[in-house]
Amino acid sequence: MNETAAASASAAEGRDRDAADGAGSDPVVVGEGVRKSYGEVVALDGVEIRVEPGEVFGLIGPNGAGKTTLVRALTGTTEAEGDLRVFGVPPREVDPQRIGLLPQSFDPPERLTATELVDYYGGLYDAARDTEPVLRDVGMADDADAWYETLSGGQKRRTCVATAIVNDPDLLFLDEPTTGIDPAGRRSIHRLIERLADGGTTVFLTSHAMDEVERLADRVALLREGAVVAVGAPEALIAAHGGEPRLEVALDGPAEEADTEAVRGALRDALSDRAAGAGPDAPAVESTRGGLRIVGVRPEGIGNAVDALDAAGVAFESLAWSEPSLEDVYLRLTGEEYSPRSGEVGEADPDGGDR
Known part of the structure; x- marks a missing residue:
């Protein structure tokens, strides 16, 4: 055998x-x-x-x-x-x-x-x-x-x-x-x-x-x-807890507040239609240690996000798109590190709801 x-x-x-x-x-x-x-x-x-x-x-x-x-x-x-x-x-x-x-x-x-x-x-x-x-x-x-x-x-x-x-x-x-x-x-x-x-x-x-x-x-x-x-x-x-997909925009360093506001405004214009790749709400734009984070952009909306960066005059070195993962859930529910997600801690049932 x-x-x-x-x-x-x-x-x-x-x-x-x-x-x-x-x-x-x-x-x-x-x-x-x-x-x-x-x-x-x-x-x-x-x-x-x-x-x-x-x-x-x-x-x-x-x-x-x-x-x-x-x-x-x-x-x-x-x-x-x-x-x-x-x-x-x-x-x-x-x-x-x-x-x-x-x-x-x-x-x-x-x-x-x-x-x-x-x-x-x-x-x-x-x-x-x-x-x-x-x-x-x-x-x-x-x-x-x-x-x-x-x-x-x-x-x-x-x-x-x-x-x-x-x-x-x-x-x-x-x-x-x-x-x-x-x-x-x-x-x-x-x-x-x-x-x-x-x-x-x-x-x-x-x-x-x-x-x-x-x-x-x-x-x-x-x-x-x-x-x-x-x-x-x-x-x-x-x-239930992972949040939205996100696009990490690498710059030379943290974005200036003016750049963040400019990109946020350009995104509202570029992604105002959900079919253009945004979620139900306008994407959130945050300054990070290495540049910008745009939260809530689906894959088909990445091109529109790039257009918004160009319209805002923000030159970037690279982009990295990712879906939420179990690590995001861990960080959010343990509070061990900063996470942009919000909401209450709960218990997810196997079908994805909260109870």
């Missing part, structure tokens, strides 16, 4: 296990009113969370928001108040064979090779995958016999990912899985996560890389000050 067939068979076996124990229709992870404090510091403040079978669920939030504490509570490595269930039982009662965990900080013995490390962690389970294909999955086949201490940061992280999937888990917790990994390695890990999810593995992903979460997650929860302030599919969160 080749590796692809073996992986498919393993995924089928996992789905059969779910069907046998009723987990196929019930949520894999449930947290209701989850609270945890360290002295006077509140780490989790009434968290509500639900993860469905086969879902890639993303958890995002600033440092200190409570993400790692929540993962520890769900994996039974720390006590927390509230109702926490994994596969229908309290976290500490879950069969460890069904769980894979990659913590943010993981320091395995350095005087073992990558193969020996995966062999060791595989030996902790009644049934585990062969080490060689697991190392191939994470892009470590060529360095399988290198000591862990000699590996680069990205290679170490990939080896750590291998130790988390060697037992072919039904539920996989990944806390910052691609930290320190180069772009090619990140792409390899992303494809691996997608294959695991397609095979029926439920993935609980914590990451500060918004592009990673936006690509991989079926749903995302944003944690701030110990509470979930928004949850939904990435596209729903972006629609």
Whole structure:
């Protein structure tokens, strides 16, 4: 049997296990009113969370928001108040064979090779995958016999990912899985996560890389000050909180107020008709550190924006148009950086509305 067939068979076996124990229709992870404090510091403040079978669920939030504490509570490595269930039982009662965990900080013995490390962690389970294909999955086949201490940061992280999937888990917790990994390695890990999810593995992903979460997650929860302030599919969160597309205009430096006003007036004239590429309202024009930002211009309106810049006598070096992303949602709802968007913080449902 080749590796692809073996992986498919393993995924089928996992789905059969779910069907046998009723987990196929019930949520894999449930947290209701989850609270945890360290002295006077509140780490989790009434968290509500639900993860469905086969879902890639993303958890995002600033440092200190409570993400790692929540993962520890769900994996039974720390006590927390509230109702926490994994596969229908309290976290500490879950069969460890069904769980894979990659913590943010993981320091395995350095005087073992990558193969020996995966062999060791595989030996902790009644049934585990062969080490060689697991190392191939994470892009470590060529360095399988290198000591862990000699590996680069990205290679170490990939080896750590291998130790988390060697037992072919039904539920996989990944806390910052691609930290320190180069772009090619990140792409390899992303494809691996997608294959695991397609095979029926439920993935609980914590990451500060918004592009990673936006690509991989079926749903995302944003944690701030110990509470979930928004949850939904990435596209729903972006629609609800991401704001308008924007055109960044690079100048020699910040625009003068007179230039900003001139461009704003020229845009009102050039884009007065919605068909010309503006949204329902006139685009907003803001001065930035590197020039101007025009918010609310659709792709077909870029030419009209250029005409408005010419009419205002503003010479520019380059233009960059972008749609809102999950990063815009993160910045807006956490308030970590300046964002031109406005509106109330809310919770987006999977259909994109607020509730």
